[in-house]
Amino acid sequence: MTSTQPTAPAPHYLSLPDARTVTTQAVRAAAHALDKVLREQSMMCLTADPGVGKTFTLHTLCEQRPTLPALRLLQRPQARPDDLRHSLHHALNLPGDPPQDAGICDDYLRHALAHTPRLLAVDEAHQLSTSCIEYLRYLHDDPTPQVTILLLASRPRLKALRSQPTLLSRVTTWHHMEPLDPDEVLTVLPAFHPLWHNTPNRTLTHLDEMWAHGNLRRWAALTHQLQAHRRRHPDHPPDPDALLRRLHHRLALTT
Structure with a gap:
């Protein structure tokens, strides 16, 4: 069970709008x-x-x-x-x-x-x-x-x-401190940001296995990419693999 606060008092990575503080x-x-x-x-x-x-x-x-x-x-x-x-x-x-x-x-x-x-x-x-x-x-x-x-x-x-x-x-x-375990990801992410509210569990699991690995900063980066996609393509749901490719490309440019 996780608890949330509607307005996060602590600064989230990338200053994500609508992100909540989740007590993991x-x-x-x-x-x-x-x-x-x-x-x-x-x-x-x-x-x-x-x-x-x-x-x-x-x-x-x-x-x-x-x-x-x-x-x-x-x-x-x-x-x-x-x-x-x-x-x-x-x-x-x-x-x-x-x-x-x-x-x-x-x-x-x-x-x-x-x-x-x-x-x-x-x-x-x-x-x-x-x-x-x-x-x-x-x-x-x-x-x-x-x-x-x-x-x-x-x-x-x-x-x-x-x-x-x-x-x-x-x-x-x-x-x-340990990263989120795979089961906790399924409850923490919908509580962390409304963009994940209706995401199927299998998609969250896939994104965690391929990119985030329970790391909250990586999940924040993924949420940031999801927000950008929604702004550019409000009528088209994002493809998780496309988001992953974009993140891997950005990571390669910074390393």
Whole structure:
């Protein structure tokens, strides 16, 4: 059983009109894992293959917990600790510019983080430098800030995080998100977008086997192609194989 929201609060890939947020099995499993680490105020790493929906799941989980103050950071590759400090300063809406002195900036951040338990979520965490990971360790180990740290990482890049002894001894939950299984595709896609409402199950299965493989980003791309076809040919139902050929052609041009 899946649940939906009529208006998606989280941004869908390609900004699909009329797309809905669907609480899939993977999202529910991630929510259960997150609630556990929130109670412990510990560290968690959420991983998935590209396109399965790590970032979208983060947005969804935060929207489902409106009373949870969440700080969401996306750092550039090989960012420095000062970059993290400045991002946190802005995410906390602290007045003025971040102090240039690292010690003073840390005091401001520790004071701001001391009053309310918060979720600190860092997307693309596999790109963090060792010094930034050490800074997250500092925030985690300091008894003053009340933060739960959630790291989002691509599964193919997970080795970069697991090679950090600092994280191995502190991350209490390594949670991997799986793509949609074939049976779930048949319920999720009609809930995800009205264009799939009356699509026969055999067509959804065919498209998933040949193209999407349970990957939500690929399903979004397929939905985008279906919308374009409907605009150009409103009186002609799309041929699934033609859509697949168009997608495979576009993929070949970008690789």
